[in-house]
Each structure stands twice: as structure tokens, then as C-alpha cells.
Amino acid sequence: MTGMRRRYEELETEDGKVVRYQRHENGGGLVAKGARVDETAYVADSAWVDPGAVVEPGASVGKFCWVEPGAVVGPRARLGSHVHVGRDAVVGRGARLGARVDVGAGAQLAPGLVVEPEAKIGDGAHVERSGMPPHVLAA
Template sequence: MPRKSMREEFETDDGRVVRYVRHPHGGGFVSPKAKVAPDAWIAKSAYVEENAVVAPGARVGENSWIESGAIVEPEAIVGIAVHLGAGARIGARARVGRGARIGSEAILPAGVKLPADTIVAAGTKVSGRIAA
């Protein structure tokens, strides 16, 4: 039986070729220039872009997109179909609900629980706990 490739290439609308490797824990698409912990879980249809960081024990759900320079701290959970903008930061043990949109450079503190479909504007620093 042929072995499935762990490398993937796509051509963007502007003609650039982007390359990804499949993460061994979940099978998601990870840029070779991203830093993803071996025990993090990246869902099969999720993307982690270059210069992003996904820390140990973190989870990224199906159809989620972690843009360049974003950070997902230890044991944080990024739900299904979440968009984490460039340079955004999700604190340790935080929970981001399905369909949430986190703007570029936004910061969510450790332990925060963000409800589904929440929109956090670019540059926002969320303080305290948000009820889920």
C-alpha cells in the first residue's frame, strides 16, 4: 500500500506556493516555519501558518486557522472553525468557542472562556473571565 505523503503544497490565488507538513498528532496542516509542540493536537482540516506557535497540550479544532505569528499557549483549546489573526495570543488553558474570530494582535488571558461565535477586535486585550 502506498505511503501517504506528510508534505502538502498549495498555490494561492496570487500564484504563491505555500508548503505544509501534516502534524503527527491530528494530521493538520502546519507550516515548516511554525513551532508546534509534538503533543499538541492539530485537527486534520486546521492550518497553522509560519511563525505561529502552538504550545504543549494545546488543541486546534477542525477548520480553524492560526495565522502567522499567533501564539496558542499550553493546554489552550481553539474550537472548531476559529480564526486566530496574525500575532494574536491565546493564554494557557483558555477555551475559544466554535466560530470565534480573534483579530490580529488581540490577547486573551490564561483561563478565559470565550463563547461560540464571539468576535474580538484587532488589538483588543481581553481582561477577566468571559462567561461561556
């Protein structure tokens, strides 16, 4: 069976629950049971989407990304490699996040926002486009 990979993975959480992740058809990323990922979204093979998370149509989740429970990646949003989207955070429609961006729990990113690589967006932050240059480094 060389070249074949499993269609699912199981992970035990800290509280002892076992979560099953299945490979997404578009990209092969791991999507947990209970997550909702549109068939037109791309999830890179090394990315993880947790239970309760939503990845909308046309969105792209890059390599080594982690989308936590309750988080939403809006339509046509793009996550660069190694991006972390915290629990219940929302990445707006068409937003672009550079590599290694960390979005805190409950943060809200405006549609069309561009976040520079390695930016850290704090828990509960609301980052808007208005009054800011097109490329934002949120700290």
C-alpha cells in the same frame, strides 16, 4: 493507494510564494514550514497553522481552524471547530474558545479565558478575565 494521504500540501500565497505544510503527528493537521507546534499539541486533520505561528504544549487546535502567521496558542489552550486566530494574536494559557470564534490580528486573550461560540474579538483587543464572568462574549 486507497486510504493513504499525502504527508504535505503546498499552497501558493497571494504574492506568489509557495508555502509547504506538513501533517502534524498528533491529529494530522497541516503545519507550515516555519511554524512551531509542540509534539504534545493536537492539531485536527482539517486545521492549518501558518508560518511563524506557535502552538504550545498540550494545546488543541480543532477542526477547520486557521492559525495565522505570528499567532500563539498558549499551553493547554483549546480552540473549538472553525476558530480563526489572526496574525500576531495570543491565546493565553488554558484559554477555551468556542466554535466559530474569530480572534482579530494582534488581540491578546488572558490565560484561562472562556470565549462563547461565534464571538468576534477585534483587532488589537486585550481581553482579561478580571471583572468578567467566566464566560465572555467579546464583541
